[in-house]
Amino acid sequence: MALVLTLVAVAPTGAQSVEKSNISFMLDWTIAGTHAPYFIPLDKGYYKAEGLNVKIDRGTGAGNTASNVASGVYDFGWADVTTLIAFDAQNPTKELTLVYISFQDAPLAIVSFKSTGITTLKDLQGKTVADQHGSAAGAVINVVTKAGTPEEIKITRKFVTPQLREPMLIRRDVDAILAFDVSSIMTLVDLGVPRDQISVLRYADIGFDVYGTGLWVRRDFLEKNPRTVAAMVRAVNKGTKDAIANPGAAAEMMTKYAPLLKTDIECQRLLIALDHHLNPDVARYGLSHVDPKRMQKTIEQVVHVQKFERTPALDHVWTDRFLPPQAERMAPPLGTCGPK
Template structure:
């Protein structure tokens, strides 16, 4: 009897192992850098596979590009700026995406300039020239920032630069300022020899507390057809975040496996800046990783709709769903990351 029961159990286990995995094609918002470590470490440690998923992760080329590629079906899920998603969903009502896990509880977008450029406060940007890639989230969000500080966005000129040339454009005097993520441009400028005390930084989150940052996004049709896969992806990702917070070096090793040329010390610092400034916030500590506050999302939507002069103001359910989040107990995390 015991042998028969054991054989039956082994048979059930083998059936489970034989079940086909759900493919999930995932795009990041940018290159393989420190802040992407939780996604990559979850893959390397088999967390996605243990959830029955076959996950592939590609680098990205900006939030707007990531959202467009997910919407087009090139990817099933992605990592992208929530505000860019609001704009996309408003302009594409028949092809909307959903944010299902808020990673950056505050937007990392910022304007950087240097002392001596005549810019001491945000309104001094009037008549100045900023350099940024076309799809840069900080550039796309600039009208929201301008609205918050009482600046006419049309009075600021933008020039297009490729990502590697953004910070050099500021350091060499080719532009009065740049837009970029705080933890990216700060470290890149410092790496170019710019002293932190010579930087003038306007972090969007210091002027408008309503804006969220990057989130995990998914196509609606994929989420509807594969709700268990979306929930499984988030369970695995939470484990990746917890591991990286507990051991940042392990996360950086996962990044290095994708790009052996990274500056590990720099990327570790970038990771810690992202985690401790934008992920491990009072809200995420109170409500768990990945969560949002509904009233704040509503204000976020209204701010984006006004600044972008969008034709409609979306409901929360048109941009966000918490139905795939793991239970709060699983999403609690201690910190800060060191």
């Protein structure tokens, strides 16, 4: 009897409760420091403690992540909220739902060199920018420029692959690039550009105030596997708190899963990402806090910008029913990239 009791005591907390233990998880893009909150649970055993065996794969763009999760190739996805809303608007029978919000604002930005002088929307007049087909940043730039100033802003867009954007900016083939700040800033630094020479004009600061990124799941998966979803969310929440508390250790850990990453670059990239995680609402209410009115506005903005005929329902786009208690979601003090 004593032996049986010992075995029960050390069993994973979620092992007897989750409906599905083998979980596939697709990211938005190439594995980087940004993704530390999702690899920490793998590295520290948080997924395992919840009874989950999680396999994480890189993505090739948010749109592809949405398609793969919706089709059942992957159980969970992580990418930007605007892509999820756009997907739901066009696919009412395959809707995806946010179960954990990571970035409280969108990382969409206009990235340039300070010497170019782009600090406001008006400064874009007559400029040439690099974009990629289907990018979230490019999809809304015309509406952002119209909403941000009464003057007509005319820009020339060069469509290139993501790998060419930063090199084109360095060569001065373009004046700016439309991208995620969390990606482009440190890519430029890694290519030898001093960070103090980089200018970032975030869409959030020029009128496009929407939620950023989060953990997605199919609605049918959510309804059939509620304990699995709750277990996944608990593990991700723990990983997020650990990344906030010690970004340096988190970045170093990431090199186990992507050996070509540079710890110093990825720690700075992670700090940029964590800046999107943390805001006054999170400080007051905890990680993954969502204001329903702001989320509704996010949905309406995306639908308006991309001229969709259908507006997804708020309770289909987002739910908080799987979140841990508020006390477990309070963020620790933000750490640094140095030794702790």
